[in-house]
Amino acid sequence: MTDSSFADVLDANRVYADGFTLAGLEPQAARGLAILTCMDSRIEPLALLGLVPGDAKILRNAGARITDDALRSLVLAIHLLGVDRIAVVAHTRCKMTEATDAELQEMITDLAGASADGWTFHAVPDQVETLRSDLALLRECPLVPARVVLGGFVYDVDTGRLSHEVVA
Numbered sequence: 001m002t003d004s005s006f007a008d009v010l011d012a013n014r015v016y017a018d019g020f021t022l023a024g025l026e027p028q029a030a031r032g033l034a035i036l037t038c039m040d041s042r043i044e045p046l047a048l049l050g051l052v053p054g055d056a057k058i059l060r061n062a063g064a065r066i067t068d069d070a071l072r073s074l075v076l077a078i079h080l081l082g083v084d085r086i087a088v089v090a091h092t093r094c095k096m097t098e099a100t101d102a103e104l105q106e107m108i109t110d111l112a113g114a115s116a117d118g119w120t121f122h123a124v125p126d127q128v129e130t131l132r133s134d135l136a137l138l139r140e141c142p143l144v145p146a147r148v149v150l151g152g153f154v155y156d157v158d159t160g161r162l163s164h165e166v167v168a
């Protein structure tokens with residue numbers, strides 16, 4: 001590869017691969033847990049919940065939202081990968097709480113130089129209410145059995161603590 005744009009990433013991967021210890025892990029979620037959290041790089045989902053690789057299925061998107069794709073992945077995790085608990089973990093100081101979808105469409109249109117009209121960015125006007133609403137979407141999905149335990153939390157990026165437990 002002549003382009004050095006990913007040289008740092010490839011160098012880090014070589015070091016990682018030299019000490020790789022996860023071979024042989026089963027695809028099942030050993031702790032029966034799926035976590036949907038935000039893509040924010042201040043969040044370390046395994047560490048903040050005392051988990052290790054193999055314990056949980058981790059999904060990330062902007063705002064930790066139950067989108068069609070997140071729901072698809074969670075349904076697969078429930079039925080094929082041993083998930084019987086789902087934790088939706090939002091966080092403080094999330095960019096998705098700072099603008100409405102209309103404002104995001106305008107900002108992205110300006111920044112991209114192409115229209116973002118018609119895009120849904122799933123802004124988060126109120127985190128706790130959004131958690132309740134998203135958990136209700138999960139609970140109402142006919143492919144999510146009633147036996148699956150659902151919980152919603154807000155992670156504080158300044159203290160590392162979870163709060164605002166919402167259970168559906």
